[in-house]
Amino acid sequence: MSLDNILTNWSRYRKGAEEGGFHEYEHQWGMVVDLNKCIGCNACSVACYAENNLPVVGEKRCGKNQAMNWLRIERYWDEPDLAPYEAIPTANVDAWIEGNPPAKKTELKPSMPSSYLPGLLEQDGQSFEQRVGFDGTKSEFQDFGASFLPMMCQQCHAATCEPVCPVAATYHTPDGLNAQVYNRCIGSRYCSNNCPYRLRYFNFWSYYEDAWPEPLHMQLNPDLSVRDKGVMEKCTFCIQRIRVAKDKAKMEDRKVIDGEFSTACVQTCPTGALVFGDMQNPESQVSKLWSYHQVERGKTKQNKENKELRGYRILEGLNTDPSVLYLERVREV
Amino acid sequence: MAVPHRRSSRYFLMAFAAMVLGIFLAASSAWADGSSGVPNAVPPKGEHEGKNVEQPIEFPHNIHVDINKINCMYCHTYARRSKVAGIPPTSKCMGCHLVIATDKPRIKKLTEYWEKKEPPRWKKVHDVPDFVHFTHEKHLKRFVFDNEGMSVDRVSEVCAFCHGEVKKMTVAHKVKPLNMGFCARCHEANKGPFDCWKCHK
Ligand code: SF4
Numbered sequence: 001m002s003l004d005n006i007l008t009n010w011s012r013y014r015k016g017a018e019e020g021g022f023h024e025y026e027h028q029w030g031m032v033v034d035l036n037k038c039i040g041c042n043a044c045s046v047a048c049y050a051e052n053n054l055p056v057v058g059e060k061r062c063g064k065n066q067a068m069n070w071l072r073i074e075r076y077w078d079e080p081d082l083a084p085y086e087a088i089p090t091a092n093v094d095a096w097i098e099g100n101p102p103a104k105k106t107e108l109k110p111s112m113p114s115s116y117l118p119g120l121l122e123q124d125g126q127s128f129e130q131r132v133g134f135d136g137t138k139s140e141f142q143d144f145g146a147s148f149l150p151m152m153c154q155q156c157h158a159a160t161c162e163p164v165c166p167v168a169a170t171y172h173t174p175d176g177l178n179a180q181v182y183n184r185c186i187g188s189r190y191c192s193n194n195c196p197y198r199l200r201y202f203n204f205w206s207y208y209e210d211a212w213p214e215p216l217h218m219q220l221n222p223d224l225s226v227r228d229k230g231v232m233e234k235c236t237f238c239i240q241r242i243r244v245a246k247d248k249a250k251m252e253d254r255k256v257i258d259g260e261f262s263t264a265c266v267q268t269c270p271t272g273a274l275v276f277g278d279m280q281n282p283e284s285q286v287s288k289l290w291s292y293h294q295v296e297r298g299k300t301k302q303n304k305e306n307k308e309l310r311g312y313r314i315l316e317g318l319n320t321d322p323s324v325l326y327l328e329r330v331r332e333v
Numbered sequence: 334m335a336v337p338h339r340r341s342s343r344y345f346l347m348a349f350a351a352m353v354l355g356i357f358l359a360a361s362s363a364w365a366d367g368s369s370g371v372p373n374a375v376p377p378k379g380e381h382e383g384k385n386v387e388q389p390i391e392f393p394h395n396i397h398v399d400i401n402k403i404n405c406m407y408c409h410t411y412a413r414r415s416k417v418a419g420i421p422p423t424s425k426c427m428g429c430h431l432v433i434a435t436d437k438p439r440i441k442k443l444t445e446y447w448e449k450k451e452p453p454r455w456k457k458v459h460d461v462p463d464f465v466h467f468t469h470e471k472h473l474k475r476f477v478f479d480n481e482g483m484s485v486d487r488v489s490e491v492c493a494f495c496h497g498e499v500k501k502m503t504v505a506h507k508v509k510p511l512n513m514g515f516c517a518r519c520h521e522a523n524k525g526p527f528d529c530w531k532c533h534k
Contacts, residue, residue, distance in 0.1 A: 173529075177530075181529045181533055183464055184529075239530055243466065
């Protein structure tokens with residue numbers, strides 16, 4: 001039965017709409033991220049750590065790209081002109097206020113955020129900072145012009161991670177979510193290699209042994225298992241909350257109401273940059289935003305003629321059909 | 334004419350008797366299976382021989398349920414409202430046992446706990462692993478409250494699907510495997526949901 005189930009799901013869901021594979025979902029959870037509102041405070045990421053029993057792995061493992069941040073904030077310095085000044089030591093701020101601004105920058109610093117992938121940027125035994133000649137006096141980044149992009153699992157409808165799993169531990173739920181069954185995962189890591197967004201995280205160590213020393217283990221969320229070594233995990237759109245909401249709705253013989261619950265990150269975001277909801281409900285806030293920005297499911301390219309519309313999906317040209325809509329950041333110039 | 338007529342009527346009688354017998358046999362074998370007369374339900378199949386769990390007080394389920402006909406949900410009152418069925422607080426026991434059977438040794442022991450203001454440390458008999466999400470309330474809704482022709486008085490027959498005939502036991506004893514196959518067989522037979530994340534967490 002369950003093998004049948006999996007095979008049907010594979011053939012039904014793994015193709016994008018353009019290839020004729022689509023999708024009768026019970027719900028269709030989706031998200032909208034307004035990059036204009038995101039201030040990069042990382043509260044969403046912290047909420048995710050707390051909600052989903054994510055271990056804090058420590059600096060060394062983080063440096064090896066083993067951090068378990070299901071929701072990470074990516075930084076970009078995409079508009080260097082907005083950062084015309086050299087970074088200044090704090091002591092000189094007074095001088096600046098008094099009308100002596102620091103010297104204009106002549107040459108731009110590399111805009112690759114080194115703390116994001118430090119291990120990967122290391123070459124020939126030299127750290128990123130050493131290679132770019134960062135001497136510790138100036139900031140390695142510009143002081144202005146960073147933009148932030150919260151990156152959680154995109155819950156692709158034609159998820160690239162699903163068909164490559166040899167044991168079908170990652171599959172598509174009837175809610176249109178891309179789910180991971182921890183008990184079934186054998187840790188082959190194919191899915192992570194196949195994810196174009198790098199949003200799957202592997203437990204290289206038994207983090208639970210030291211991530212929650214007593215009494216911190218009391219903070220663990222009982223609605224979610226604590227994953228062991230050798231298991232792949234990823235953002236689930238807080239599926240445990242979805243389950244509670246659906247159970248409650250079922251007990252009361254009604255449908256899930258929009259806004260009745262949300263994921264931990266959405267609940268936490270102080271600026272309301274994140275919106276979560278059921279896209280099958282045309283009245284929900286998410287579906288209204290999607291339709292306002294004229295982004296359609298199942299397409300690999302959106303009509304971008306109207307410059308007023310800011311919606312885009314990351315790497316949608318790969319036909320992954322993600323469920324997360326990003327609204328472009330607009331800057332004053 | 335008379336002979337064929339008589340023969341056919343005897344044939345009819347025999348067929349009728351066989352039918353009655355058949356129904357009786359089927360019914361009795363169903364009872365022997367542990368399957369009950371719960372309408373719109375196929376009880377899960379599977380047997381298990383659980384260890385005897387020593388409880389602080391040997392609680393006789395049979396006296397309460399079988400003889401005195403107390404509904405399971407009178408004591409396990411959270412079953413219909415939450416994930417867990419719950420163990421009744423000592424105050425619920427004492428509600429009756431302040432006056433009933435106060436001279437029995439087990440009740441005396443209970444009263445001691447009550448006077449010490451200390452709950453008896455009941456041990457868990459039926460447990461599912463931590464990665465399993467199971468709710469009593471939804472199962473009761475499906476098999477009892479939303480089930481036409483099923484009265485709440487007979488809830489013990491539904492409980493027996495997974496807990497065995499507790500009403501015939503003294504101390505509860507695990508007689509069903511409560512493993513994934515057991516759950517899955519029942520979900521298949523009763524058209525329950527088959528999404529991994531419905532039960533796994
Ligand atoms: S909580 Fe909101 S504002 Fe803060 S980083 Fe996350 S999305 Fe941006």
